[in-house]
Each structure stands twice: as structure tokens, then as C-alpha cells.
Amino acid sequence: MPAEDHVSPVTKHNADETAAPDRFLSLQALTKRYGDTAAVDAVDLDVRKGEFLAMLGPSGCGKTTTLRMIAGLVPTTAGQIVVDGRDLTNVPPYQRDMGLVFQSYALFPHMSVAANVAFGLEMRGMAKADIRARVAEALQLVRLTGYEDRRPGQLSGGQQQRVALARALVIRPLILLLDEPLSNLDAKLREEMRNEIRDIQRRLGTTALFVTHDQDEALTMADRVVVMNKGRIEQTGTPEDLYERPRTAFVAAFVGRTNRFPGTGAGEVVHVGGVTMRCARPVSGPVEVMIRPHRIHLDGSGERRADDNHASGTIIRTTYAGNVVQYDVQAGDTVFNVEQSTDATGALVSVGTAVTLSWSVANTLVFEAAP
Amino acid sequence: MDERPISRILIWLASASFLFLLAPVLIVIPLSFSGDVFMSFPPSSWSLRWYASIGQHPKMIDAFFFSLKLAGAVTVVNLLIAVPAAYALVRLAPPGAATLMSVLTAPLLLPTIVLALAMLIVAARAGLLATPQGLFLAHLVVTLPYALRIISTALATVPIAVEEAAATLGATPLTVFRRVTLPLIIPGLVAAGALSFLVSFDEVVLSLFMSGPRLSTLPVEMYHHVESRADPLVAAISVLLVLFTLFIVIVVDRSLGLARTFVK
Numbered sequence: 001m002p003a004e005d006h007v008s009p010v011t012k013h014n015a016d017e018t019a020a021p022d023r024f025l026s027l028q029a030l031t032k033r034y035g036d037t038a039a040v041d042a043v044d045l046d047v048r049k050g051e052f053l054a055m056l057g058p059s060g061c062g063k064t065t066t067l068r069m070i071a072g073l074v075p076t077t078a079g080q081i082v083v084d085g086r087d088l089t090n091v092p093p094y095q096r097d098m099g100l101v102f103q104s105y106a107l108f109p110h111m112s113v114a115a116n117v118a119f120g121l122e123m124r125g126m127a128k129a130d131i132r133a134r135v136a137e138a139l140q141l142v143r144l145t146g147y148e149d150r151r152p153g154q155l156s157g158g159q160q161q162r163v164a165l166a167r168a169l170v171i172r173p174l175i176l177l178l179d180e181p182l183s184n185l186d187a188k189l190r191e192e193m194r195n196e197i198r199d200i201q202r203r204l205g206t207t208a209l210f211v212t213h214d215q216d217e218a219l220t221m222a223d224r225v226v227v228m229n230k231g232r233i234e235q236t237g238t239p240e241d242l243y244e245r246p247r248t249a250f251v252a253a254f255v256g257r258t259n260r261f262p263g264t265g266a267g268e269v270v271h272v273g274g275v276t277m278r279c280a281r282p283v284s285g286p287v288e289v290m291i292r293p294h295r296i297h298l299d300g301s302g303e304r305r306a307d308d309n310h311a312s313g314t315i316i317r318t319t320y321a322g323n324v325v326q327y328d329v330q331a332g333d334t335v336f337n338v339e340q341s342t343d344a345t346g347a348l349v350s351v352g353t354a355v356t357l358s359w360s361v362a363n364t365l366v367f368e369a370a371p
Numbered sequence: 372m373d374e375r376p377i378s379r380i381l382i383w384l385a386s387a388s389f390l391f392l393l394a395p396v397l398i399v400i401p402l403s404f405s406g407d408v409f410m411s412f413p414p415s416s417w418s419l420r421w422y423a424s425i426g427q428h429p430k431m432i433d434a435f436f437f438s439l440k441l442a443g444a445v446t447v448v449n450l451l452i453a454v455p456a457a458y459a460l461v462r463l464a465p466p467g468a469a470t471l472m473s474v475l476t477a478p479l480l481l482p483t484i485v486l487a488l489a490m491l492i493v494a495a496r497a498g499l500l501a502t503p504q505g506l507f508l509a510h511l512v513v514t515l516p517y518a519l520r521i522i523s524t525a526l527a528t529v530p531i532a533v534e535e536a537a538a539t540l541g542a543t544p545l546t547v548f549r550r551v552t553l554p555l556i557i558p559g560l561v562a563a564g565a566l567s568f569l570v571s572f573d574e575v576v577l578s579l580f581m582s583g584p585r586l587s588t589l590p591v592e593m594y595h596h597v598e599s600r601a602d603p604l605v606a607a608i609s610v611l612l613v614l615f616t617l618f619i620v621i622v623v624d625r626s627l628g629l630a631r632t633f634v635k
């Protein structure tokens with residue numbers, strides 16, 4: 001869809017947008033083309049004020065490009081960026097009031113921590129005394145009081161990331177934009193920073209857009225998640241929406257682990273390599289069936305319903321991972337991956353055992369097979 | 372420190388070649404304290420007379436001050452041209468930037484004598500022969516490639532994200548340059564400035580072609596002196612020049628070191 005159809009006078013936007021609090025940030029057919037390929041392809045997105053939105057997608061799907069267009073660092077090819085009723089599409093980055101946190105932190109290496117944080121306020125011509133107070137407040141927020149005179153080079157990765165966060169937040173940005181801010185941190189610190197960023201964002205009520213390719217990060221942190229693929233939005237929804245009600249095979253496979261089988265739809269049932277199962281909606285022709293491993297029960301474990309799907313098979317592999325055991329079960333021509341949580345009293349089922357699998361119809365997701 | 376035989380051999384080799392390269396320079400030092408009328412080694416008597424006699428050569432002193440002013444002007448103008456040029460080439464990266472960079476740094480590869488000849492012809496046509504302007508332009512042409520190279524390299528090491536961060540925080544492009552980019556390339560500027568100064572100050576071939584009886588640089592004046600008389604005067608001047616160069620290098624090293632700790 002060409003964005004030219006979309007153009008409407010800026011003044012008209014103003015009237016529309018301010019009236020709708022649901023559309024604090026509004027991307028309208030936002031497009032970025034590099035040569036012939038579209039890095040971002042007609043993206044429409046509305047973000048509420050104070051919302052924490054995660055953009056999730058595989059490498060190269062256009063997350064960073066979208067974020068950088070919002071920040072004004074990448075010129076758009078087509079479409080509009082409207083914030084709080086103001087069309088920012090052609091406003092230079094230094095007049096946008098966006099707080100951008102980079103994956104590489106991008107701190108000013110020649111300035112102290114305090115000077116880094118003060119920079120944005122200085123640019124706004126704020127009085128020295130006010131700057132000092134705001135910087136102290138921001139550093140307290142990220143728990144870096146006492147580090148004012150250090151240089152970025154003398155800080156750990158986590159501390160540098162917190163300075164970057166303080167530097168972006170201190171200007172009280174319209175929107176906080178975070179581009180994979182945690183990917184350079186080790187696992188433990190990453191978890192800590194997740195909570196910290198989330199808490200700070202809630203406390204300040206800042207609207208935040210968080211780019212990540214880590215689904216855990218997206219699901220645990222965000223109010224809503226946007227799943228992107230090849231420059232387009234696949235689905236937007238709450239973490240639960242995406243996990244339980246994926247609208248496309250891509251989303252089902254990308255968000256969370258899943259069994260993924262090619263099958264043939266025949267009305268209410270689907271044939272998958274020797275196993276016939278019922279599904280939630282009637283389908284026909286080639287389909288993809290997805291069942292989450294931990295939603296499959298092994299030999300009567302879990303609650304059973306009469307209308308559950310069943311399959312009989314043999315365990316061909318057992319993988320113990322502490323909190324869960326993963327079984328590969330051969331049933332017909334199909335190998336099901338089944339995950340059971342462990343229990344101190346429960347014994348592992350050994351390879352070669354014949355078992356019955358059961359799972360509910362609601363957990364049998366079917367999608368039209370990709371052409 | 373390192374006990375591996377290979378590194379001891381390397382150190383030995385390095386010292387030997389260093390000595391070989393430096394030996395002629397070292398000979399100049401005793402020569403400069405010669406009491407003889409002619410340059411001969413070793414001198415048969417010792418004195419400070421050649422140092423004292425520098426004062427009796429006003430042409431030499433004039434040439435020194437002219438060389439100093441020339442190198443100073445060349446350095447300043449060089450940086451004023453090279454910084455924006457390097458910025459445009461590296462940051463704005465217009466189509467053909469790489470080609471342009473090669474063209475601009477070509478004088479580094481060209482035989483100086485060819486360059487000198489070409490400039491002689493151009494300067495003669497333009498009436499710039501044996502003028503300060505002519506020498507200034509000639510020196511600019513040979514020093515600019517160095518400055519451009521060094522500053523481009525320095526610029527390329529400044530992460531673009533850091534500049535972008537400044538922009539999103541409200542800094543206009545000029546402010547980004549002044550507050551972020553410039554401070555981060557200071558070591559490069561100091562190095563480029565020092566190299567421009569020394570290359571201009573030491574330049575012989577071009578200066579020889581471009582100077583005249585009324586206007587010449589110190590190296591050219593020294594060359595003419597050696598041509599006509601073989602007294603140890605030039606040895607005395609050479610020693611002073613070595614000290615002067617050493618002084619500049621130390622100053623640069625200090626300020627570079629300072630800049631480094633300042634940036635870290």
C-alpha cells in the first residue's frame with residue numbers, strides 16, 4: 001500500500017490525535033527502503049501514553065530502523081511519525097525530545113558521569129543549579145550516586161548502561177527508546193536491569209519502546225509486544241495474546257518453544273504424519289500444526305478431558321534439565337517434544353517406554369501452511 | 372623481562388639498525404664542537420666557536436625565522452582545511468569519497484622531485500617563485516595529505532553512536548562537533564599538526580626549487596652553505612635543530628599522553 005494515499009494535512013492530525021490518548025505515538029504506514037529492499041514496510045502502530053511496548057523480531061527484521069526513524073536518526077522513505085498530535089516526521093533529532101539508549105551505551109568518553117547526564121539539560125539551556133539538582137536526582141534513580149566524577153571507561157557494563165539510562169531520562173523525553181540495551185550484559189545482570197528499567201519506567205510514567213530479539217525480555221517486561229518479521233508487523237498484543245493466541249505461524253514459532261508439524265486439514269481434524277488430531281477451527285488443505293511441549297501430558301499426567309487429542313508412542317530420548325524433563329516421543333511418523341515439570345518424588349520415564357500423549361484441542365494451533 | 376631467545380635477537384637487531392641509522396647523526400654532535408676550520412672527523416681540537424659564529428650569519432637566522440613562520444602558518448591552515456575535509460569525507464561519505472581521498476593523498480606517493488618540478492612550472496607562471504606565498508602553497512600541498520590521513524583515521528575511531536546520542540539529547544550538528552567529535556579527535560589533531568610542522572620545517576627539495584636568493588628556508592640555506600664552504604657551522608646548526616625537533620616531539624608526546632588520559 002503506497003503511503004501517498006495516506007497523506008493528510010498536519011492540522012487535521014492535530015485535532016484527531018490529541019483527542020485519542022491511545023495514540024500518544026502513532027506510526028502511520030512508516031516505511032524505510034534501502035535500494036529495492038524495504039527494511040521497514042508500511043508499519044502502522046499506536047502506542048498509549050505511559051505504555052511499555054516491546055518490539056520483538058529476528059535479526060534484520062527492521063526493529064532498529066523503526067526505532068531510529070522515531071528518534072530522527074534515519075530519514076523515512078514514506079509514512080508519518082506523530083507524537084502527541086505533532087507530526088515529527090521531518091523534525092531533526094535534536095528537536096524531537098526522544099531519549100535513546102543504545103546497545104553500545106554510546107556514553108561520551110571524555111566527560112564525567114555527571115557531565116554525561118547533564119549534557120541534555122545543558123542543551124536545553126537550563127540553569128547550572130537546576131542541572132545539578134536534576135543530575136543528582138537522575139543518578140539516584142539509577143543508583144549511581146557517588147559516581148559523578150568517574151569517567152565511563154571506569155565503570156562496569158551495567159553501570160555504563162545505567163548512566164545511559166539516566167542520561168536519556170533526565171531530559172524527561174516524550175518517549176524512551178531502548179535498542180537492545182541489555183544484550184551486552186551477562187545473564188544475571190540482564191535480569192536485574194530488566195526489573196530496574198521496568199520499575200523506573202513505571203515510576204516515571206514514561207512511554208517506552210523497547211527493542212529486543214529476546215522473547216523472554218519482551219514477554220516479561222512489556223505491557224504489549226509487537227512482533228516484527230521482514231519489515232512488517234506480524235502481530236501486536238499483550239504477552240498472553242501472543243503466547244496463547246498467536247495469529248500467524250511465525251508468531252507461534254517465534255514466541256515460546258513449540259512443536260511444529262506439517263499436516264493436512266480435513267474439516268474438524270488434521271492429519272499429521274500418522275496421527276489424527278482435532279483442532280479448534282475447521283481447516284482444509286496443507287496446514288502447520290503447533291503444540292507447546294509443556295501443554296502435552298504424558299500418560300495421564302495433568303487433568304484429562306474426554307475430548308482431548310491422543311497419540312500413542314515410544315520415548316526415544318530423555319533430557320533432564322533440573323526443573324523440567326524433555327521427552328522426545330515417536331508417535332507414528334511424528335516426533336513430539338514433550339515437557340514435564342519435575343518433582344522430587346517423580347521418576348524419569350526411560351527411553352523405550354510406551355506412552356500415551358494427550359493434549360487439549362485448545363492447545364492444538366493450526367495455521368495455513370506458508371506457500 | 373622476556374627471556375625468549377627470539378625476542379633477544381630482535382632487540383639486538385633493532386638496536387643495531389637503530390645505531391646504523393643514527394650513527395651519521397651522532398657524528399654531527401662531536402663535529403659541531405670542532406675547533407677546526409674545515410669539517411673533518413675526528414676534529415683535531417674542540418671549541419664552541421661554530422655555535423658562536425651562528426650569530427654572524429644573519430641570512431641563516433633570517434632563514435630560521437622564515438622557516439618557523441612558514442611551518443607555523445602551514446600547520447594552522449592545514450588543520451583548518453584538513454578537519455572539515457576529513458569530516459566531510461568520513462562522516463558525510465559522499466559518493467566517491469574513497470577516490471577523492473586517494474587523489475588528495477596522492478602527493479604522499481609521488482616522487483617529491485616530480486612534484487617540485489611541477490610546482491616550479493606552475494609557480495613560475497603565476498609569478499609565485501621565491502615568494503612566501505609560493506613556498507606556503509607548495510608546503511601546504513605536501514603536508515595536507517599527512518594531516519588528512521591522520522585526522523580521517525582519528526574521526527573514523529569516534530563511534531557514530533556517540534554523536535547520535537548527542538543529537539538526540541538536543542545538540543545541533545555544530546554543537547555535536549564542538550562538544551563531542553572535536554574533543555575526541557584532539558590526539559589526532561596534535562599529531563597531524565606536529566607532523567605538518569616538522570615536514571614543512573624539514574622540507575628541502577620543494578623549497579630548493581621554490582626559493583630564491585632573497586628568500587630561502589633554513590634547510591636550503593644550510594645546503595647552500597655546505598655547497599660553498601665546508602666549515603662545521605652547519606653541524607652546530609644541525610645539533611640545535613635536532614634539539615628543537617626533539618623538543619616538539621616531547622611536547623607532542625606529553626600533550627598526546629595528556630589527551631589520552633583525558634579521553635579514557
Ligand SMILES: Nc1ncnc2c1ncn2[C@@H]1O[C@H](COP(=O)(O)OP(=O)(O)OP(=O)(O)O)[C@@H](O)[C@H]1O
Pocket residue numbers: 034038039057058059060061062063064065066213
Ligand atoms: N544503512 C543501511 N543500508 C542498507 N541496508 C540497511 C541499512 N541499515 C539497515 N539495513 C537493512 O535493513 C534491515 C533491517 O535492519 P535493522 O537494523 O533495522 O534490523 P534489526 O531488526 O534491528 O536487527 P538486529 O536484531 O540484528 O539488530 C536489514 O536487512 C539491514 O540489512
Ligand SMILES: [Mg+2]
Pocket residue numbers: 063064065
Ligand atoms: Mg537492531
